[in-house]
Amino acid sequence: MGWFRGNYSWPPIDPPQWNDRAWRVAYVLAGFAPLVTAVVVHRGADVVTVAALVLLAGRTAVLDRGLRHAVRPVRRIWRRNRTFGVIVGLVLFGGPVGGWLADWWLGVPWLTGLSGALILSAVCLVGWLGLNSVPALRVAGPMRFLLMPLSVARKTLLFEGWVPALVATLHQLDSRLTAPALCVMVVETAVAIVTTRSGNWRIRIEAAAVTPRVMRVSLYGGHLLAVNAMSGSLEGGWLYDQVLYGPAADYSLIELLLAIGKAPDHMAPAAGMEKVRWTTSPNPTGQAPEAATLWAVEHLLDMFRVTLEMRGASRRSDFAGLKRNYHRLHGLAMMQKAEVSDRTEQVDIALVSWRAAIDSFTAAGMPNYAALATANRAHLRGMRLGRGFEALRELEPMLDNEKLAVGVRVHAMLLCTQICLNLGELDQAERLIARVRRLPWRPRHTQFLHTESPVSLPLATPYGPEASVEFGRMLSLMADRMASDLLHRRQRRRGW
Incomplete structure (x- = not known):
């Protein structure tokens, strides 16, 4: 059993707590910390350095805005972890480790200057494509595994652009390093904007993964409160x-x-x-x-x-x-x-x-969804309660209702066919299957599943666009199976 505090009214409407606001402010300020540090350490910085660190701060603000889709505990945890990450990065890369990395970086000519800018930017962009949060650009199959090393490098070695930005701006201030750092931050900022504008559904998935683990049940005032x-x-x-x-x-x-x-x-x-x-x-x-x-x-x-x-x-x-x-x-x-x-x-x-x-x-x-529910209820009554003829009378008006989507009408015809087979009305079942075969069947006829009920998430959920394709495939399989069942029943009736 969990414990709770706060507003115990029903429903338990809770405004943001002080720590929600505090972590939001801390995370946004953490984005500006490298800029302030660079200016203080170097007592002024060139345009390239300032531009790279301004983009770094802007990217932090963009990602924070994308958190609006997640439930509040996930937002708080995400901001807290990122804030601590920035602090650790400043201490680590602003000290001897960062100085050693800057010297090493300068010693690798193909990672500095123009070539370094192109290579590191490509790693960030291609690595993001391997594990991106935009469904239209998502890479799947073998290509995803081929891009996985670059995705891991972007996440762990470059830390989404933070490592080159901090190393280049807090130490040498050499244009051979600051130019690649600026290019990397341009790419990462663009990626953050695209991710946020597309819905930032990876954050929502993380919220879904965390949500069941943070929900507990307590009894208060006769109500179960999760x-x-x-x-x-x-x-x-x-x-x-x-x-x-x-x-x-x-x-x-x-x-x-x-x-x-x-x-x-x-x-x-x-x-x-x-x-x-x-x-x-x-x-x-x-x-x-x-x-x-x-x-x-x-x-x-x-x-x-x-x-x-x-x-x-x-x-x-x-x-x-x-x-x-x-x-x-x-x-x-x-x-x-x-x-x-x-x-x-x-x-x-x-x-x-x-x-x-x-x-x-x-x-x-939502007339098509209402018709689907009506057809399923009638089918349940006909198959499980022995009211087959009543169910057929209830389903009959749907079969010729042109206001309904073709997919709904086909679904109703197939349910009628199954009821007729259960009742032994083989001739009527054969006529219904013939009607299904005559209908012009296209995948678009099941698109009402996601157009009539648009989801907030562009995911492969049971109510997304993929569900329409799956529903159409299910109807085709149902029609084939019922035609085969009808043939088998006729053969049995003839004594074959």
Whole structure:
């Protein structure tokens, strides 16, 4: 059991603590420390040196802005570690070690001057491409392993440009060193800007990896509160930062928890999600990881709703957008809960969850998702409760509804086909499969999965663009399997 302090009201809305503000200020000031040190040590510096250290400070500010996507404990830890890193770097590279490195550097002609600037800049740029945080530029497959040595060199030897910048500006002030340092900082600053503008999703992934480990469960006033074991309330900070006062609400925390619940044992290693696991966290429900994650999601959504009802309308100009996103996320959570309940033989809970998902998707203005939930609920009733003919009547209006995406209509036809096969209506099943075959089928017909429900994270999550491709592939496999099942049943009926 964890311990907590701070605001015990419901929901537990927590403003930033003094240490949150202190570490932010300390991190930003740490970015300017090398500039101040260089000016003091050398009693003035040339333009190249000043430019390199100004870029170093600017890069620190850019990266700090990118932290707005992470939950508050992750921001605090990240700033604290980076601040200590800067202090250690100043002490280490500002002393004899830095002087020795500067002398060594000057003794390697191809790493100084123009050639050094090109080589070190290339190492930083290519090394970043090997492990970058921009999905459109992400390198995968064998190429990623080929670039791994440069990525390691950038991270460990150059420390993202800090080592050449500190060594070159705190010692020799030789243009053969300061010029490469300036070029490296130009590249690293550009990389930081691109990373931040693209969403800085690696920080969010790190937040997802840390979140389950810092969540604990405590009972206070009859409510289960998931709190941060380090300081303050995890969800209370999220409510304050994103729902009440954030410039633009960020739903990464909920979406990542949904993604973990969808695939708790394996989260798309190609997208950098291999570190995200729920298994390292205390399980508050004593259930399977999927159910435990859904418990946390429902817990956050309940507080999201109450916060909107209590204070959101008076605090946020985009209240309607916040409310729509609440319904969107609640619908996704209920859809996931229905799937988990169905797999665990809890049919009653699954039916109630599908009904809640339909209502939420309708309120969010997501007709295709609402139709998917309606079709799945009817299929559950037909297959698990023996109400096949009622389910067919419920699904029939969807088959010719041209307002729905083709993928939704195909999905409804295939569910009808499965129900017909279960009822022994082979002729009707054959007609439905023929209708599926006649429809013009293209991958774009399943794109509604991510266009109707845009995610905050450009990740390979169960609700991202990759899900649309996977859904289309699943429909094709379902159609082939049902056609084969139909043929097998006809052969059995004929006595073959």
